[in-house]
Amino acid sequence: MFRMFKKLFRSVREYKKESLFAPFFMIGEVAMECLIPLFTARLINSIQTGSDMREIMHYAWILIGMALLSMTCGMLSGWFAATASAGFSKNLRHDLYDRVKDFSFANIDDFSSSSLVTRLTTDVANVQMAYMMVIRIAVRAPMMLIFSIIMAVNLGGNLAFTFVAVIPILGCGLLMIARKALPVFRAVFKKYDKLNESVEENVRGMRVVKSFVREDYEKQKFAIAAGNVRKDFTKAEKILAFNNPLMLFAIDFCMLVIPFFAARLIVSSGGSSMMIGNLSSLMTYSMQILISLMMLSMIFVMFTFSIESARRITEVIDTESTIKNPENPVTEVKDGSIDFENVDFKYSEGAQKFALSDINLHIASGQTVGIIGGTGSSKTTLIQLIPRLYDVTDGTVRVGGIDVRDYDLKTLRHEVSVVLQKNVLFSGTIKDNVRWGKEDATDEEIYEACRLAQADEYIQSFPDKYDKYIEQGGANVSGGQKQRLCIARALIAKPKILILDDSTSAVDTKTDALIRKAFAEEIPDTTKIIIAQRVASVEDADMIIVMDNGTISDTGTHEELLERSPIYREVYESQTKGGEEDA
């Protein structure tokens, strides 16, 4: 746990100054707060003994000075603490994102992206709160406790021993309540998260719920789950409900015992060993002592809650990306040739099934290669190994004759451009989106790439043309338009290898053919790999790979495969049957 905090505190960085100032001024504030009752006691005593106004004013000025000093210290402490904690959380978010952005897909799958978002937001907010507490309250409470006890002993002498009786009772009680309540809370928070997850499922699947007329079923299901959460929360809160009365008991005890003995002491000593002002201030100190204890127990509870968040954050920070740049990386890709040598691959170590097994393949630079295969035949998996989105489990993948693991990641991914199946556009103009491929691309280059991808024509039909704003996820362009933009985005980088993963499925056959024609004519030297559902998209490739269940079932040209691959023939026939009759 200690190491965990050390790691987290590394993110304080430029806010160290503020992080030190905050507790420093807090000590000042607490010192003043503890001195003030001492002087008010003197003030009251001088009123009681009928001293003249000069003496009263003397103490009054001291008190005013102290109040102003306390206010200044308090404000400064609060001011710095706000900056320190907000800054700390900013740096934490930065560091988290810095990690996450380099995560491999294996890493992201491990965490799930929604949990990463929660860690970046809710968990950081919890830690921020805890941090603010540490530099303020965690300094304030013990200081206050110590100062107040010293002052109480100083003022009340033996009467201060009342605290000796009360503090252990209160401390033990508070600790017991916290220890009993915490596990209950932890368990119920998990249930609560589950409940909210199920609501989310419902919101997303409302069409399904309504289509199957399951509204009442869902209501019942929810009522039961929510009822469980309520029961557990109530139980936990009832345990916490003893906190306040216990605290009151301690305060009340002091409030009754101290005046009684003080009265005895003052009266029987004839006012010589103690004065009324002391009694009044003694009561203030006892209040401060007990409140500090309460704060300490609160810190304890809050802290245990945020430890979970802290753990979740360090977990991310501790995770090294499974795909890292090698030392002395190769920074140039010679050509677009690709070799798979005895490649096996599975997504996680625990997976029983290999997603790819025994893949051997040679693709010469500049070739056009088609890949065909059923759902789950691992076509996408195969091509993701080329830009090293995943690392092989066994064997080697070589690009330009060199193991992909020896390349600088940037170089490799720059030269191997992939148009993904699950493709995404980002909010921004068309130009912004295409520039993802090449940050410093000129407008001319963008137009050129879009022309190649057959996107220029429809872009020209938009009122804003290339400045049209694309909404999140590309919601305001059609699927075919989106796919062509994604192709343009990949093309603009002028890669040595271009991979299209089912990227023209929504594009009409004519445009699809035009795109392929443009590829053949304009970028003949680029190695092109095309995964497709339509046989038409791959039939004139130099080589077609037929995938089946994670293995290469056959490779060859269209004619060869038609003759000898039953799978290929089946796909071909299912798509052309009838079509030919009509043609």
Place this chain on the structure above:
Amino acid sequence: MPEKKMPGAKKGTFRRLIKLLFADYKWQFLIVCICLIVNGVSNVMPAVLLKNITDIIETGLSLGNGAWLVVRPQVIRLVAIMGTVLLFGLTAALVKGLTMATVTQGFLDKMRNRMFDKMQDLPIKYFDANGHGDIMSHYTNDIDTLRQLISETVPQMVQSSVILLALVFVMLYYSINMMLIVFLGIILMVVITKTIGGRSARYFVKRQQSLGKLEAYVEELMNGQKVVKVFNHEEKSMEEFDVYNEKLFLDTQNAGRFGNIMGPMVMNVGNLLYVLVAITGGLMITEGLHNWSLGGLLNGTFGAVISVSVIVSFLNICKQFTGNVNNIAQQFSSVVMALAGAGRIFELMDEEPEKDDGNVTLVNAKRDENGELSECSEHTGLWAWKHPHGDGTLTYTELKGDVRLFNVDFAYEEGKPVLHDITLWAEPGQKIAFVGATGAGKTTITNLINRFYDIEDGKIRYDGININKIKKPDLRRSLGIVLQDVNLFTGTVMDNIRYGKLDATDEECIEAAKLANAHDFITRLPEGYDTMLSSNGSNLSQGQRQLISIARAAVADPPVMILDEATSSIDTRTEALVQKGMDSLMKGRTVFVIAHRLSTVRDSDAIMVLDHGRIIERGNHEDLVAQKGAYYQLYTGAFELE
């Protein structure tokens, strides 16, 4: 007090909340109120005790030697009385705490259920118009702020207000002159609370907004993580992230700053006030000024010189007063945030629910010897529409699956028509296909048939019945839908298939899975049908999820099916397999198919080609190809589809 001026919160929200709370928990509410008062009053006791004990001490001191024995009984009596009162206060605090735990969690549970029940009754339009994240935040953020409000903020404010009131009364009793001095300080505190607290609350709201923006950015980037990698966009996205992060930092910092400095300011104004009271008291004694007090009025010492005991207890009251004002001030931002949250919850609860004026219901039926239909309770495979008539008689019409649309117009938004003059019919057992570009209105037509949306003009007849007359649940039960976006629920594969028919046996579910050709892959899953699906079945491929959703529709065994791009994410080879299953499923049923892959729709009885909300061509595949119109162009690939 600050709770009266809430920036950004709608008026009446607070009152409505309290009303709801009161309606559900009248007794508990009363108990809590009594407890708060008892506890509040007992909180003032130490000040009273101090005053009285000081009086006794003064008397004792004036008596000289052996005085303790004389005053001891008085002290014991005083301590005993006070002890009793404090014991009441203690009990009240405990009862309040326990009751509040029940009330808070019970009320939140009720609110959650109210929201959820309400949400289930809302039309699909609501879910289309509001982001899922926004709807979800009602259940998370808004409920959380509500919890804070009910369990902490309101009791704290009520408690502090009771104490303040009791203190005012005690002050009036002891010294009106001194009270005026205290009020001077209070005005200053209120001004501070209002300006500083108001600013803090404003920044808190801003902070929420910045947080939302950062979250949206991260979510978008997470979704496109692969694209980020493929294009080496990591550094750039870090820069963009930092811009959002910096804004969030500034708002958080400012909200924190103003929140943090308020406490020391209020408390130290309290300290200054303390000094002021002491000086005034001292002056009143040394100068022998008159003291006006209610206590004085009662025991005839009105206008007499103030006693030291009054000043001492006044000083303590002053401390307590400041503390409680500070308590209220600290609640400022949470009140603002909670009321905004409660307002959003009420907004959801005030949404118009889906209306259902239908009275025709769907029942199991059997045919007697004369061929007459009659209702029966067991499942016969034969269904009938049951019409109640005004005169109390009932008639039954067989459910056949004959769907007709006449001159239907529809618009999601006023002035932006999506469908124009759609007329089409599907006879029982026919397969009707819709093709056309995105936005042509294909899905919209199916949305109208199951009444996710209501038509603007024209009519829709189902087995000759106006669909507006059919009860919505019964209408929807007669229609099976498989959507492009598959939604599965947390639970086993079996649970998910059974969703189509809750009382289906395992055998029925497996049979349905076989029909959809899902059985093979399900048995290959680690735990077969008992495999747990989580987060919308993310452990399955898109195609596999679709197969399960088809099995789910199959087990429901509806007479009419709507397949909205149901096979789009299945490759053609698998689709052929699914198609076989679907064919047997579709036998004897009316089916509406939407597909962009023409192989899926080729064998339809009729194909409707939609363009900009109009049917531009209709006919079967051969007719349409022969026409050489839009369909022919689509078919030969001259058109782009999605």
